[in-house]
Amino acid sequence: MTANSATGNGGDAARAMAGAPCIVRYQGVIKRFGAFTALNGVDLDVHAGEVVCLIGPSGSGKSTLLRCTNGLETIDGGAIEFEGATLPRDERALRAMRRRMGMVFQSFELFPHFTALQNVAEGPRTVLGQSADAADARAKALLAKVGLADKAASYPSALSGGQQQRVAIARALAMEPDVMLFDEPTSALDPETIGEVLNVMKALAEEGMTMVVVTHEMTFARRVGDWIAVFDAGRIVEQGVPDQIFDAPATDRTRDFLSHLGWTG
Amino acid sequence: MTLDWSVVWQHRDALLAGTATTVLLTFATMAIAVPCGIVVAVLRLYGPAPVRAAATAYVELFRNLPLILVVFWAFYVLPIWTGLSGLSPLATGLAALALNVTAYNAETFRAGINSIRRGQVEAAMALGMSRLQALRRVIVPQAVRRITPVLASTWVSLFKDTSLVSVIAVTELAYSAMQVRAQTFRVLEMLTAMAAIYWLLGYPQAKLVDWIQRRYAVTE
Numbered sequence: 001m002t003a004n005s006a007t008g009n010g011g012d013a014a015r016a017m018a019g020a021p022c023i024v025r026y027q028g029v030i031k032r033f034g035a036f037t038a039l040n041g042v043d044l045d046v047h048a049g050e051v052v053c054l055i056g057p058s059g060s061g062k063s064t065l066l067r068c069t070n071g072l073e074t075i076d077g078g079a080i081e082f083e084g085a086t087l088p089r090d091e092r093a094l095r096a097m098r099r100r101m102g103m104v105f106q107s108f109e110l111f112p113h114f115t116a117l118q119n120v121a122e123g124p125r126t127v128l129g130q131s132a133d134a135a136d137a138r139a140k141a142l143l144a145k146v147g148l149a150d151k152a153a154s155y156p157s158a159l160s161g162g163q164q165q166r167v168a169i170a171r172a173l174a175m176e177p178d179v180m181l182f183d184e185p186t187s188a189l190d191p192e193t194i195g196e197v198l199n200v201m202k203a204l205a206e207e208g209m210t211m212v213v214v215t216h217e218m219t220f221a222r223r224v225g226d227w228i229a230v231f232d233a234g235r236i237v238e239q240g241v242p243d244q245i246f247d248a249p250a251t252d253r254t255r256d257f258l259s260h261l262g263w264t265g
Numbered sequence: 266m267t268l269d270w271s272v273v274w275q276h277r278d279a280l281l282a283g284t285a286t287t288v289l290l291t292f293a294t295m296a297i298a299v300p301c302g303i304v305v306a307v308l309r310l311y312g313p314a315p316v317r318a319a320a321t322a323y324v325e326l327f328r329n330l331p332l333i334l335v336v337f338w339a340f341y342v343l344p345i346w347t348g349l350s351g352l353s354p355l356a357t358g359l360a361a362l363a364l365n366v367t368a369y370n371a372e373t374f375r376a377g378i379n380s381i382r383r384g385q386v387e388a389a390m391a392l393g394m395s396r397l398q399a400l401r402r403v404i405v406p407q408a409v410r411r412i413t414p415v416l417a418s419t420w421v422s423l424f425k426d427t428s429l430v431s432v433i434a435v436t437e438l439a440y441s442a443m444q445v446r447a448q449t450f451r452v453l454e455m456l457t458a459m460a461a462i463y464w465l466l467g468y469p470q471a472k473l474v475d476w477i478q479r480r481y482a483v484t485e
Contacts, residue, residue, distance in 0.1 A: 072387055091395070099393035109388035113406050123392040126402050175392060 014241045020048040023210045030077030038064040040234035051211045053221035056231030062214040070101045102172030106184040108164040110156040116167045117152040123175045142170040162193025182213040230254045272451040273458040283441025290427040297363040302370025327368035333429050336361040340433040358430030373415045377408030417474030
């Protein structure tokens with residue numbers, strides 16, 4: 001059974017990037033934690049240049065799917081393909097693949113003993129073996145891009161949550177990834193700093209970056225997302241273009257979830 | 266009883282040389298026990314099962330033996346085991362201290378590494394780092410900063426505990442002072458002088474480590 005059949009795929013015709021190559025493909029992905037089944041057969045395609053938003057109640061498997069994408073969790077069934085190749089189990093091969101996927105965490109996870117600049121330059125230096133000069137120059141440019149050129153010498157503890165998360169985005173971008181994975185990037189932020197992070201993400205999307213975003217920000221999902229996947233109990237209950245998901249949801253689960261959030265369309 | 270403090274001044278050379286040896290022993294022991302402690306901690310946390318077991322056995326053995334026993338053991342048993350009969354008392358004492366303090370440091374580092382939250386390793390791995398790179402660049406530097414106060418008290422304890430190697434005739438401060446006492450019978454003067462030297466050297470060290478900790482502490 002594919003996602004397109006029973007769960008109401010919101011019409012591939014409306015999917016703008018449907019013709020672009022598949023960057024990430026999830027096929028029947030299963031993940032268990034002990035007796036708990038976190039993912040119970042997830043099928044989803046992420047095309048080049050698309051922003052795919054994963055929405056749904058807490059504990060429905062969105063973050064788990066994201067963490068399986070770069071191998072932070074290993075799957076128990078099905079397959080995940082990245083740029084046409086199945087995600088390897090071998091550590092070394094997995095590392096090579098992770099370099100091409102950027103990840104942004106809910107809790108930022110900046111390295112507290114490094115300055116903002118060092119945080120951004122760390123990946124290129126340690127993983128890609130770039131010279132300090134080259135890595136620093138690129139890190140400066142990326143900090144400027146996320147609006148934090150003046151914070152290069154600051155330690156994470158001296159930055160606000162929104163600033164920390166923007167540094168974390170720059171850190172992931174420094175590896176020049178083919179896809180960016182966002183795991184609830186604004187959930188740990190004060191309301192007043194959420195906007196600055198979402199703006200950076202929006203700008204990134206407009207540049208054509210392929211993004212998979214786990215989010216509770218429905219306005220962002222609707223405005224920036226190209227494709228929405230609604231999760232419930234380890235499954236995608238519905239996926240489609242934003243207009244369909246938010247205006248004409250095909251399943252009760254989607255309607256329930258959106259109405260719980262007070263979404264009125 | 267009349268006190269004759271001139272005896273201390275008369276034997277200043279012996280006391281100075283002894284003090285130098287004590288300081289040398291402390292630095293040399295820590296120079297060995299910090300890197301070795303990190304290695305043992307990492308092996309105990311991430312090594313294959315037999316290596317983990319061996320590292321655990323080592324730590325639990327040396328952490329639970331009196332240091333003076335280890336000193337004697339190193340003096341009598343180490344030459345037989347290693348075939349190095351010409352080992353000087355200083356080298357033997359250093360080996361005993363290093364074995365003991367490495368075990369303590371390994372436990373300290375293990376606690377420090379465990380205290381770094383999982384997300385930090387994941388952030389490093391997500392960048393494509395290997396486990397070893399994540400340890401070297403992200404985990405150990407944070408762990409070291411976090412456990413500096415514990416290492417500091419280990420350091421101050423070690424500085425005093427070097428006196429135990431006097432039992433195998435290492436001419437450090439305690440041994441030298443006791444030698445002078447044996448020659449001159451000025452017990453009170455020599456013990457007081459010894460106490461003064463240990464305290465005057467130990468106290469600033471403790472303060473210095475406190476300062477280093479404040480200077481390099483990581484705020485989160």
